[in-house]
Amino acid sequence: xxxxxxxxxxxxxxxxxxxxxxxxxxxxxxxxxxxxxxxxxxxxxxxxxxxxxxxxxxxxxxxxxxxxxxxxxxxxxxxxxxxxxxxxxxxxxxxxxxxxxxxxxxxxxxxxxxxxxxxxxxxxxxxxxxxxxxxxxxxxxxxxxxxxxxxxxxxxxxxxxxxxxxxxxxxxxxxxxxxxxxxxxxxxxxxxxxxxxxxxxxxxxxxxxxxxxxxxxxxxxxxxxxxxxxxxxxxxxxxxxxxxxxxxxxxxxxxxxxxxxxxxxxxxxxxxxxxxxxxxxxxxxxxxxxxxxxxxxxxxxxxxxxxxxxxxxxxxxxxxxxxxxxxxxxxxxxxxxxxxxxxxxxxxxxxxxxxxxxxxxxxxxxxxxxxxxxxxxxxxxxxxxxxxxxxxxxxxxxxxxxxxxxxxxxxxxxxxxxxxxxxxxxxxxxxxxxxxxxxxxxxxxxxxxxxxxxxxxxxxxxxxxxxxxxxxxxxxxxxxxxxxxxxxxxxxxxxxxxxxxxxxxxxxxxxxxxxxxxxxxxxxxxxxxxxxxxxxxxxxxxxxxxxxxxxxxxxxxxxxxxxxxxxxxxxxxxxxxxxxxxxxxxxxxxxxxxxxxxxxxxxx
Amino acid sequence: xxxxxxxxxxxxxxxxxxxxxxxxxxxxxxxxxxxxxxxxxxxxxxxxxxxxxxxxxxxxxxxxxxxxxxxxxxxxxxxxxxxxxxxxxxxxxxxxxxxxxxxxxxxxxxxxxxxxxxxxxxxxxxxxxxxxxxxxxxxxxxxxxxxxxxxxxxxxxxxxxxxxxxxxxxxxxxxxxxxxxxxxxxxxxxxxxxxxxxxxxxxxxxxxxxxxxxxxxxxxxxxxxxxxxxxxxxxxxxxxxxxxxxxxxxxxxxxxxxxxxxxxxxxxxxxxxxxxxxxxxxxxxxxxxxxxxxxxxxxxxxxxxxxxxxxxxxxx
Numbered sequence: 001x002x003x004x005x006x007x008x009x010x011x012x013x014x015x016x017x018x019x020x021x022x023x024x025x026x027x028x029x030x031x032x033x034x035x036x037x038x039x040x041x042x043x044x045x046x047x048x049x050x051x052x053x054x055x056x057x058x059x060x061x062x063x064x065x066x067x068x069x070x071x072x073x074x075x076x077x078x079x080x081x082x083x084x085x086x087x088x089x090x091x092x093x094x095x096x097x098x099x100x101x102x103x104x105x106x107x108x109x110x111x112x113x114x115x116x117x118x119x120x121x122x123x124x125x126x127x128x129x130x131x132x133x134x135x136x137x138x139x140x141x142x143x144x145x146x147x148x149x150x151x152x153x154x155x156x157x158x159x160x161x162x163x164x165x166x167x168x169x170x171x172x173x174x175x176x177x178x179x180x181x182x183x184x185x186x187x188x189x190x191x192x193x194x195x196x197x198x199x200x201x202x203x204x205x206x207x208x209x210x211x212x213x214x215x216x217x218x219x220x221x222x223x224x225x226x227x228x229x230x231x232x233x234x235x236x237x238x239x240x241x242x243x244x245x246x247x248x249x250x251x252x253x254x255x256x257x258x259x260x261x262x263x264x265x266x267x268x269x270x271x272x273x274x275x276x277x278x279x280x281x282x283x284x285x286x287x288x289x290x291x292x293x294x295x296x297x298x299x300x301x302x303x304x305x306x307x308x309x310x311x312x313x314x315x316x317x318x319x320x321x322x323x324x325x326x327x328x329x330x331x332x333x334x335x336x337x338x339x340x341x342x343x344x345x346x347x348x349x350x351x352x353x354x355x356x357x358x359x360x361x362x363x364x365x366x367x368x369x370x371x372x373x374x375x376x377x378x379x380x381x382x383x384x385x386x387x388x389x390x391x392x393x394x395x396x397x398x399x400x401x402x403x404x405x406x407x408x409x410x411x412x413x414x415x416x417x418x419x420x421x422x423x424x425x426x427x428x429x430x431x432x433x434x435x436x437x438x439x440x441x442x443x444x445x446x447x448x449x450x451x452x453x454x455x456x457x458x459x460x461x462x463x464x465x466x467x468x469x470x471x472x473x474x475x476x477x478x479x480x481x482x483x484x485x486x487x488x489x490x491x492x493x494x495x496x497x498x499x500x501x502x503x504x505x506x507x508x509x510x511x512x513x514x515x516x517x518x519x520x521x522x523x524x525x526x527x528x529x530x531x532x533x534x535x536x537x538x539x540x541x542x543x544x545x546x547x548x549x550x551x552x553x554x555x556x557x558x559x560x561x562x563x564x565x566x567x568x569x570x571x572x573x574x575x576x577x578x579x580x581x582x583x584x585x586x587x588x589x590x591x592x593x594x595x596x597x598x599x600x601x602x603x604x
Numbered sequence: 605x606x607x608x609x610x611x612x613x614x615x616x617x618x619x620x621x622x623x624x625x626x627x628x629x630x631x632x633x634x635x636x637x638x639x640x641x642x643x644x645x646x647x648x649x650x651x652x653x654x655x656x657x658x659x660x661x662x663x664x665x666x667x668x669x670x671x672x673x674x675x676x677x678x679x680x681x682x683x684x685x686x687x688x689x690x691x692x693x694x695x696x697x698x699x700x701x702x703x704x705x706x707x708x709x710x711x712x713x714x715x716x717x718x719x720x721x722x723x724x725x726x727x728x729x730x731x732x733x734x735x736x737x738x739x740x741x742x743x744x745x746x747x748x749x750x751x752x753x754x755x756x757x758x759x760x761x762x763x764x765x766x767x768x769x770x771x772x773x774x775x776x777x778x779x780x781x782x783x784x785x786x787x788x789x790x791x792x793x794x795x796x797x798x799x800x801x802x803x804x805x806x807x808x809x810x811x812x813x814x815x816x817x818x819x820x821x822x823x824x825x826x827x828x829x830x831x832x833x834x835x836x837x838x839x840x841x842x843x844x845x846x847x848x849x850x851x852x853x854x855x856x857x858x859x860x861x862x863x864x865x866x867x868x869x870x871x872x873x874x875x876x877x878x879x880x881x882x883x884x885x886x887x888x889x890x891x892x893x894x895x896x897x898x899x900x901x902x903x904x905x906x907x908x909x910x911x912x913x914x915x916x917x918x919x920x
Contacts, residue, residue, distance in 0.1 A: 052877060056688040064643060064655045066688040144658065146643060146651035153650055228688060253689070254697045254774055255869045286749075287867035290756055290768040480882055484640045490649055517646070524648045 025374025027310045028322035028573065032584035037603025044276040045580060045597055048288045048300030054256025054281040058239050058248070059227035060191035061137060064146030066228065071251065071258055072279065073191075075595060076242045078117070078268075080130060081188040083511055085589020085596075086326065088386050090184050090511030095268045095596075097125055097192055097243065098170070101184065107177035107546060114168040118265045119194055120242045127164035132195030132210050134162045136223075139216035152517060152524070156186040179541070181548045185512035194241045198223060233258075245270060245598035246277065256281040260597075270598030277597045292318065298580055299600075301590055302573040304375035305452060310573070317578050324377045324569035325591040327384040327513035328505050331564035332445065332461070335528040337488050338499040341442045345434035347499070351409050352432075353562040357399040358406040359464040362568040371456040375571040381559040383513045385569065389551035391559045398560050407468055415441070423469030442471035443499035446486060448479045451504065457567055458502050472500075479503060487527040501527070505569070510592050514551060516543045519563045530563035579603065616899040623895040624676075624888070628669050631884055632661075641882045642685060659685065672888070682885030686878065691889045694874060700776030702870035706859055708779045708786070709793030710848065717798045718841065721805025722832060725813060725840075733806075740799040752792040752865040759788060770868035789866040793859050797851075804847055809840040842909055849905025853897040 049055075055071040062068025074082065080098055081091035093100065097117050101110040117125040137157050140147040159175030174183075199210050201218035203226075208215040226238055230253035233239060240247055245268060246260035260277045280297070282288045289306055291297045295316055302309075310320050334347055346352055366376035380398060381391040407417050414430030417423045425431040425439040447458040455476060462472035477486075482503050485494045508514065517523040520539045521531040538554040541547065559566075574590045582600040589596060639655035640647070647655075656662045660671065675682060681691035724733045743751075760768040770789045771782035779786045812818060813836065821831045860872035871890075878886035 052880070062688070064639075064651065065658050065685060068688050144651075144654040145648065146639070146654040146658070149643060149647060149651070151651065152648060230689065252774075255772065257772075281869070283867045283869055283873045284864040286753075286865055287769070290760075290865070291867070293761055294768045296769065480641050480880070483644070490640065490652065517648075525646045 024310070025307060025322075027314060028307070028320050028375065028571070030321075030323070032321045032574070032587040033319055035583060036581050037579075039271065039273055039581075039601040039603055041273045041601075042275045043273075043602040044278055045274055045298040045600060045602075046278045046280055046296065047595065047597070048291065048297050049256070049279050049281050050301065050593070051282045051284050051288065055258065056230060056253075056256060057227050058233050058251075059223050060193065061140055061148060062227070063140065063224050064144060064149075066224070068227075069256075071233065071248065072244075072246065072260060072595070074244065075246045075260060075597075076239070076244045076248060077191045077193060078244050079188055080112075080133075080190045080192055081184060083188040083592070083594065085510070085592045085594035086386065086585055088326075088388050090181060090388070091188050095270075098130075101172070101180070101187070103180055107180065108174045110172040110174070110183070111165075112170040112172065114170065116168065116267075117243055118267050119197075120240065120247060120263045120265045121194075121197070122265055123194075123196060124167070125192060125243050126167050126195075127170035128167075129192050129195045130170050130190070131162045131164055132199065133190055133193050134160070135210050135213075135216040136193065136220050137190065139213065139220040142213065142217065143220070150186070150189055156183070157190075177544060177546075179543055179545050179548065179550060181512050181551065182514060182516075182543050185509045185514075188511065192243060194243070197241045198238060245272060249276065252281075262598075266598070268598070270596065271601055272598050273601040274597055292316070292575060297575075297577075299576040299590070300574075301593075302575055303451065304372065304570040304573060306573065307373045307375045313575055318575050319578050319587075321574045321587060322375055322571040323574075323588070323591055324379070324385045325505075325507065325572050326386060326510040327508040328569055329379055329382055329384050329508075330502075330505050330567040330569055332458075332500045332502050332567065333486075333528050333564050334530070334562075335486075335488065335495060335499050335501070336531070337492070337495045337529045338443070340444070340496050340499065342435060342439050343443045343499045345432065346439070346441060347443075348434075349413070349432040350561065351413050353565070354399045355406040355409040355468075356465070356470075357562055357565050358402045358409070359468070360461060360565060360567060361401040361464065362397070362566075363401065365457050365460060366568050368456070368460070371453050371460065372568065372570055375573070376568045377571060379569045380566045381555050382508065382515050382518075383551075383555040384508070387513055387555070388511070389513065389549070389555055391556040392552065393556065393559065399562075403464060403467065410441075410468065418469040419467055421469045422471065440471070441469070442473070444473045444475060444497070446475050446477050446482060446498040446501040448482055448501075448503045449476050450479060453570060454502050454504050487525075488529045489524055489526055495529075500565075502567075512551065513555070514542050515539055515554060515558060519558060528564070532561060532563070535561065535563070612903055616896075616903070619899060620892060620895050624673070624892055625669065627888060627891045628672065629665065631882075631887055632665055632668065638882055638884060676892075681889040684878065684883050684886045686881045686883045687886070691885050694886065695871070695889065695893070698869065698871045698874050701774075701778065701868070702859070702863070702872060704776045704779050705770075705786070705789060705793065705862070705868065705870065708790045709859070709862075710797060710851070712790060712794035713797035713801055714844075714848070716794070717801030718805050718837070718844070720798075721802045721807075722809045722836065722840065724802070724806040725809035726832065728810065736802070737806075740802055743795055744799040746795075748792055748796050748859075748861045749865060751795055752788070752862060755788050755792055756865075768866070770863075770866040772867075789862050789868055792865070793862050801844060801847070804844055805840065808843045809836060812836055812840045815839075838912065842912055845908050845912065846902075846905045849901045849908070850898075852901030852904070853894050 053069055055069045057068025058071050060070055060077055078097050082095040084092045098115055099113045101112045103110050114125060114127055134157055141151055145151055145153060161173045163171050165171050199207050199219055201208060201222045210216050210219055226236060233251040234248050242263050245263055245266045247263045249259040249261045251258040257280050262272050285303055288300055289309055292313055293316060313320055336344060336347060338344055362378045366372045367374060377385060383389050410417050414425055414427030415423055416426040423441045425435050425437060428435055428437045445458055448454045458474055462474050465472045482501060485491050486498050486501050488495050516539055517525045519530050520536050535557060538557050541550040542554045572591050574587055579602055580600055581603050586596040586599040638661050639652035643651055643655055660668055683690050684694060687694060724736050727733050756768045759766045766787045767785050771778040771785040773782060775781060821835055860876055863870045863872045875890050
């Protein structure tokens with residue numbers, strides 16, 4: 001016992017000295033390990049849910065008034081097309097419920113053939129089920145546009161009518177032709193629900209014609225009401241009719257933890273060897289880490305801030321794989337309407353944005369122990385990592401870190417650069433339209449108070465700017481304050497309160513990372529009022545045009561014009577026991593919070 | 605006594621009404637648009653407007669407040685729009701476990717601190733007293749988070765005596781039904797209070813040791829053990845009762861750090877999540893109950909002190 005106590009004290013001191021189990025970015029696998037071992041049938045995998053995101057809803061589309069997080073999205077009910085978790089394609093055709101759409105010449109009709117998947121009741125998943133699901137989504141939106149967070153008024157599902165032309169064939173008629181890739185990305189969000197079992201407005205009530213909007217609304221109201229009774233999630237017969245690989249066995253309303261067991265009728269890919277998958281709710285990231293270290297968890301993700309713990313996790317028999325989440329980009333959002341110190345005039349100049357981008361030392365931020373600690377990836381576009389729509393410049397930075405080049409850009413355009421002093425415009429004719437002589441280069445950068453790396457990278461940027469005499473006034477704000485107040489589209493009165501903001505990551509649709517609504521002039525999420533007719537044209541083409549590669553052109557143009565300054569992307573760490581295996585893609589998909597436990601197995 | 609109770613009751617109601625008004629105003633002026641917080645930055649303006657309308661956030665503050673008071677009169681604390689559940693149900697689900705955790709931590713702390721404080725006072729300036737004071741300062745300077753992590757590293761990950769996770773059972777009696785799983789959270793919680801209680805007790809006991817009645821008891825030749833147990837313990841514990849009374853609201857706070865570290869879902873965590881997502885109905889209910897417990901805690905302490913010390917008379 002004394003020896004064990006001595007060992008404990010040594011561990012204690014080591015913990016206090018180096019902050020944990022030790023580990024560096026080199027300990028993290030850059031690609032998921034290959035499938036290994038002889039698969040065994042059975043076993044329970046325990047999966048850590050992301051803290052703060054415990055589910056409280058089971059109906060796939062929670063109304064906004066409930067603001068729900070849905071149980072096992074994609075496990076109980078598949079969407080028409082399963083989103084790709086790898087980021088290199090829009091959808092994963094294998095586990096999708098239908099073949100890819102076939103379009104008419106004018107792209108206003110899409111014919112979709114169902115694959116013949118089965119409901120848990122044994123009934124096939126039909127075209128009627130898709131019509132039902134679309135009608136219920138429309139009913140939800142008729143109630144309130146807030147009832148579906150992916151909704152842009154006038155776009156999908158507005159102007160789209162669906163008709164089952166045969167049991168297994170669906171015809172979509174579109175008022176406006178969409179870019180096929182964009183439409184596919186929207187269809188990957190359409191969860192297919194059982195039309196024959198759920199078309200009721202009260203328990204035990206008559207089956208209704210859901211194509212009548214009034215009936216669809218009544219059905220929607222009934223289903224959302226049933227979904228508000230958390231205690232009955234695992235017992236209500238409604239929720240046991242599933243088309244995904246699992247059904248719900250138990251749900252704990254107090255914690256949000258739940259258990260899934262296999263849907264025996266599921267006919268999609270995957271070996272389905274596990275007996276059960278327990279999704280465990282957590283109160284904090286530290287609690288998740290402790291449970292990993294105690295060996296109680298099989299699978300989960302960890303924030304890159306835990307890189308120092310990678311060594312301890314590997315010692316405990318875990319695989320650790322790290323990569324940036326697909327279609328995620330981190331940036332300094334620019335406010336083009338901020339007039340303080342003539343910022344709007346200054347930042348409107350492309351050479352200024354290029355100079356500022358050249359002050360961002362992405363490699364240095366990644367390596368910095370206080371910033372990314374080695375767990376990050378360079379990124380210079382809105383497409384993020386491994387996109388099927390990469391920018392034309394590939395991984396070569398259009399404006400690489402080069403303070404001297406930045407200084408020269410400013411000097412060549414009439415600025416008197418005073419390192420560590422106040423850089424001012426000396427020759428207005430060269431500085432650019434509206435910039436006055438003697439104009440100082442100074443602006444406010446609002447930095448989110450969490451996560452930690454956000455503040456650290458902003459300090460590094462402000463420090464680099466100071467060396468060129470550019471004064472960046474850093475202010476730290478709570479994320480909620482920034483969400484509610486820093487966006488010209490919804491809070492124009494605050495435009496002069498921030499010139500740049502860093503609120504952490506922005507996630508676009510993983511398979512189709514369009515900047516629609518983000519950087520188009522009238523986009524509802526265009527926080528900083530970026531306006532460029534050429535960009536609008538490209539975004540329009542990627543949303544409504546025929547060219548499936550239009551998005552690459554959009555991504556390239558935005559990467560060069562810099563509507564925001566690009567920062568490196570922190571890696572997410574995926575952790576799983578080395579007694580568990582499955583296709584590498586199923587672990588990679590965890591970066592996008594997509595679970596595929598039907599493909600996992602324990603091995604000897 | 606009855607007049608005193610009535611007076612305290614009226615004052616308490618007025619205090620709670622004042623708290624509700626101030627917190628309501630503060631919460632609703634922090635953010636102009638709760639819909640933006642809940643639905644996220646990317647929600648369309650129409651979606652945000654619809655959310656705010658559905659929840660009445662587009663009405664005047666006075667209308668909203670009066671409507672909230674009307675709800676309260678019917679015992680309705682509102683519905684959490686982030687957790688999709690009645691606030692009353694959420695509080696009921698979590699309060700028992702948090703209260704039991706806090707109570708166990710507090711009792712353990714008192715069980716250690718009271719004899720320790722008296723011992724330190726009796727052996728004032730001895731090596732034991734100085735060592736205990738030094739240890740107290742170290743413990744006081746160690747945050748619950750660090751202490752919990754160290755306990756997990758030693759007792760869970762290395763010695764493997766206790767699990768790193770608190771009991772996940774729904775029962776509020778987990779301290780008794782699953783003591784092994786609750787050992788580390790309770791010890792972490794208790795350590796945070798032992799220092800304060802012990803120093804308080806020591807100081808109070810020192811005051812009492814200088815009083816005449818102790819000298820008289822000693823002069824009469826009473827055994828030291830009896831003096832300490834019958835006279836000193838009771839009188840020197842009075843200030844501690846007041847301190848414990850003021851700590852009652854921590855039952856509501858749920859010892860957030862401990863709950864978070866040991867994955868013990870209770871009131872503290874509920875509060876933190878509602879704070880992060882600006883879930884007004886939950887935050888308001890919390891503040892009101894916090895106010896209620898503060899008022900009730902100090903009230904209870906006054907009564908207990910009066911019961912323990914007959915020289916004290918409660919009057920308006």
